[in-house]
Amino acid sequence: MKTLIVYDSVYGNTEKIANSIGDTIGGDTRVVRTGDVNISELESIDLLIVGSPTYGGSPTPLVQDFLSGISESSLKDTSIAAFDTRLSAKFFKIFGNAAKKIDKSLKSKGGISIMPPEGFLVKGTKGSLVEGEEERAAVWARDIISSKM
Numbered sequence: 189m190k191t192l193i194v195y196d197s198v199y200g201n202t203e204k205i206a207n208s209i210g211d212t213i214g215g216d217t218r219v220v221r222t223g224d225v226n227i228s229e230l231e232s233i234d235l236l237i238v239g240s241p242t243y244g245g246s247p248t249p250l251v252q253d254f255l256s257g258i259s260e261s262s263l264k265d266t267s268i269a270a271f272d273t274r275l276s277a278k279f280f281k282i283f284g285n286a287a288k289k290i291d292k293s294l295k296s297k298g299g300i301s302i303m304p305p306e307g308f309l310v311k312g313t314k315g316s317l318v319e320g321e322e323e324r325a326a327v328w329a330r331d332i333i334s335s336k337m
């Protein structure tokens with residue numbers, strides 16, 4: 189299973205989650221920052237996972253740019269999953285959900301959502317991650333593998 193994990197991260201927390209997911213999926217998996225993705229890579233993958241810090245209830249501008257650069261229908265037959273990092277359920281209720289917006293955008297390009305969008309918690313704007321969140325990301329990744337088998 190050829191997998192691409194694309195993420196943005198300002199303070200390193202989303203990067204840690206992306207790496208935990210990538211290490212768990214293993215095999216032919218590339219974990220890459222939004223700015224380092226060549227959009228043509230999307231043509232040859234089986235699974236695309238996109239993660240972002242939550243900014244005002246949305247993905248960061250870099251992730252939004254990446255999403256809008258994906259052409260219509262180019263994710264047809266590609267499995268997709270989305271995650272974000274966020275402060276707390278309270279903030280999420282007020283401002284919304286970045287992972288859900290990523291999921292919706294990827295589905296609009298033809299992607300097949302194989303896992304509900306997930307959020308991982310940070311302790312403050314600059315982090316660190318709440319204890320156990322990297323492990324929870326690994327569990328989320330194992331569920332993705334199971335759903336692909």
Ligand SMILES: Cc1cc2nc3c(=O)[nH]c(=O)nc-3n(C[C@H](O)[C@H](O)[C@H](O)COP(=O)(O)O)c2cc1C
Nearest residue numbers: 197198199200201202241242244245273274275313
């Ligand atoms: C400008 C700004 C806006 C933010 N907006 C939200 C928000 O709407 N909801 C939330 O839960 N966290 C919000 N946060 C906290 C970020 O989600 C947190 O900084 C991020 O998860 C850290 O990820 P990183 O370490 O990968 O950069 C915001 C942080 C910044 C700097």
